[in-house]
Amino acid sequence: MKLLTLNFLTCAVKTCKSSPAAFPLHPRDATLQVVETELNLAFLKNMLPRLMWDELRVVADEVCGFLLSFPPPCFPCFPFPPTRSDLVVGGEAGAAATAEGEEEVEEVPSQTAQDLHRVLLETTVHEGKLVCGNCGHEYKVMEGVPNFLLPGHLV
Amino acid sequence: MPDYIVRLVHMHESFRQAELQALADVAEVPIEFVKYEQESPFCIVRLPSDASAKAVISRSLLSQGIYELWGQGATYDALHESVKDISSAKWARYESVPFRFTLDCFRGTRDNAQQCEIIESFSYMGFKGPIRMRDAEASFKIFEEYNGKTTGPVYMYLGRFVAASGRDAKTTYDLKKRHYISTTSMDAELALVTANMALAAPGKLFYDPFMGTGGFPIACAHFGAVVCGSDIDGRSIRGTGGSARRGQTGKFDVQGNFKQYGLGAKYLGAFVSDLTNTPFRLSQHSISASRGGYLDGIVCDPPYGIREGLKVLGSRDILNEQERATHGDRYKDPGYIPPKKPYSFTAIQDDILAFAVSTLVENGRLSMWMPTANDEDVELTIPTHPCLEIVSVCVQAFNKWSRRLLTYRRRAESEVPEGALEAVKKEYEKGVRADELNNFRKKYFEGFKEFERLRQEPGAGNANHKADGSKGVSGPWREKSGTN
Numbered sequence A: 001m002k003l004l005t006l007n008f009l010t011c012a013v014k015t016c017k018s019s020p021a022a023f024p025l026h027p028r029d030a031t032l033q034v035v036e037t038e039l040n041l042a043f044l045k046n047m048l049p050r051l052m053w054d055e056l057r058v059v060a061d062e063v064c065g066f067l068l069s070f071p072p073p074c075f076p077c078f079p080f081p082p083t084r085s086d087l088v089v090g091g092e093a094g095a096a097a098t099a100e101g102e103e104e105v106e107e108v109p110s111q112t113a114q115d116l117h118r119v120l121l122e123t124t125v126h127e128g129k130l131v132c133g134n135c136g137h138e139y140k141v142m143e144g145v146p147n148f149l150l151p152g153h154l155v
Numbered sequence B: 001m002p003d004y005i006v007r008l009v010h011m012h013e014s015f016r017q018a019e020l021q022a023l024a025d026v027a028e029v030p031i032e033f034v035k036y037e038q039e040s041p042f043c044i045v046r047l048p049s050d051a052s053a054k055a056v057i058s059r060s061l062l063s064q065g066i067y068e069l070w071g072q073g074a075t076y077d078a079l080h081e082s083v084k085d086i087s088s089a090k091w092a093r094y095e096s097v098p099f100r101f102t103l104d105c106f107r108g109t110r111d112n113a114q115q116c117e118i119i120e121s122f123s124y125m126g127f128k129g130p131i132r133m134r135d136a137e138a139s140f141k142i143f144e145e146y147n148g149k150t151t152g153p154v155y156m157y158l159g160r161f162v163a164a165s166g167r168d169a170k171t172t173y174d175l176k177k178r179h180y181i182s183t184t185s186m187d188a189e190l191a192l193v194t195a196n197m198a199l200a201a202p203g204k205l206f207y208d209p210f211m212g213t214g215g216f217p218i219a220c221a222h223f224g225a226v227v228c229g230s231d232i233d234g235r236s237i238r239g240t241g242g243s244a245r246r247g248q249t250g251k252f253d254v255q256g257n258f259k260q261y262g263l264g265a266k267y268l269g270a271f272v273s274d275l276t277n278t279p280f281r282l283s284q285h286s287i288s289a290s291r292g293g294y295l296d297g298i299v300c301d302p303p304y305g306i307r308e309g310l311k312v313l314g315s316r317d318i319l320n321e322q323e324r325a326t327h328g329d330r331y332k333d334p335g336y337i338p339p340k341k342p343y344s345f346t347a348i349q350d351d352i353l354a355f356a357v358s359t360l361v362e363n364g365r366l367s368m369w370m371p372t373a374n375d376e377d378v379e380l381t382i383p384t385h386p387c388l389e390i391v392s393v394c395v396q397a398f399n400k401w402s403r404r405l406l407t408y409r410r411r412a413e414s415e416v417p418e419g420a421l422e423a424v425k426k427e428y429e430k431g432v433r434a435d436e437l438n439n440f441r442k443k444y445f446e447g448f449k450e451f452e453r454l455r456q457e458p459g460a461g462n463a464n465h466k467a468d469g470s471k472g473v474s475g476p477w478r479e480k481s482g483t484n
């Protein structure tokens, strides 16, 4: 499961849904992997305004050690939420030139885009647990598939 | 705007126009239906340009191609008149390019001699380029429509080929050649149509809450979307639960399907969950679709409760203190199985709608299959929600039942009438047996018994209803799909 999903997932327990502490879930004792894939700029641009940025940073911090050790190292410490133009080399100017569209210029993904891609779309949780910060419930991850089925006493 | 003729396939009739409309929507192209008939595979649309015609048709499953309309008529004389009238200004452009003419007879045939004669009759257009059956620069097609009663065609068209459809994908994703499937896998064609209805496209995020072996997410990824899915049955995702294909052993899983089609980059992954206890973050009411929503589309085929009763997490009876404590102690054991209880089919449909409302972005779509017994006495209720507009209702009829594909659009907050949300709360069937909770399941089995009985009675074998594409579409929806 790719890390981006952690920006959409909370604890499944109904009484946790309204608690800020239940989001994001925290990877614990996790085996992480990097599966390299082609960068999808259109997708990153589309997702950017939908991301819960503070929560993304929390998760990125928690897996930071792994990301720094994996070559090429990624520095997932985005100091401020990037905007769409931060994703493209040349930023606003580059984007404007494309909009004028004399010649379809291929947009070049910036370092920020590459770091985001590495964190959100190449880093996967393969085994381990996802833990709720509110109730402490642990969701097991097996073969890359987290299990959110609740035991009888929590439904 | 020029007129184009779309050569549709002659099946899944009630899906065809809705698919074209969806493809125009996703390509952001205005489309106008000049002529569409459920009985005919020829449809005339108005589109801004060849480029937009190509953009629309190249993803289509339920058509073969699109042609610029060069003439039409009920007789060849009328057709030739029409060709001269509307296309003569274009002849010069094709005067010396390699070209070809072919015939497409719907419900009719022409032998070679007749074909030559018909093609010859267009010689007044004055094309002098070489005739090439392959790689022609300009391809023209004469379409003939027969009605099965008279000997000759009742209507004909001439079209210049613009673009082929995306129907090849039906073969590429054919279940027979898919690495990993199950008994409930949706056939490739309709899974791809579903992805089209929901406007799957590059840059978007799609989700299937009942993914099974992943047929819908794969179809959405084919059209460029990034996808994820979940299912209450972890084995169907991880693949240890066996495949429907006999003799299949080894590691077969959803991930492997994505790999087979080279779509791994589009697959975010999957998780095990019950829709009624979803881990997805739900925006706390609907005040802010723009803030809260993050899914561009939801596509699914929820459980019908035919092969397996519909179940959700929870115990049949309310647990006492001691039982709760036991679950609390045991749930970390490797063999622990969370308790499940039967659930109402109508309730889960409404749950899906409510889920869609809190997770979709504005204008995001939900495309969901749902069954309805073909029996006239079963109430045909289409679930509704004030925050969702019904975009299309398409029906696939089988012998003993039918199902429909419902497509909804997430309304913007400003479109939702005040106070409409309070009216949503409903009462559902209560009961402990699966068939008490599931009207459809009951009908299905009763219908099946009836069918068996008829089969055993000599001379009463004709229990099959004729498949009727428009059956089960209640008034307003039919009107809507007819005028769109």
Ligand SMILES: C[S@@+](CC[C@H](N)C(=O)[O-])C[C@H]1O[C@@H](n2cnc3c(N)ncnc32)[C@H](O)[C@@H]1O
Pocket (backbone or CB within 6 Å): B182, B184, B185, B186, B209, B210, B211, B212, B213, B214, B215, B216, B230, B231, B232, B233, B236, B273, B274, B275, B276, B300, B301, B302, B303, B304, B310, B311, B312, B313
């Ligand atoms: C009709 S099948 C969908 C098959 C899928 N479209 C495919 O191509 O493989 C319905 C699926 O819903 C799952 N399901 C049943 N109840 C569920 C629930 N409460 N929450 C989530 N999934 C459930 C079943 O395990 C089954 O895989």
Ligand SMILES: [Zn+2]
Pocket (backbone or CB within 6 Å): A011, A012, A013, A016, A022, A132, A133, A134, A135, A136, A137
């Ligand atoms: Zn929790």
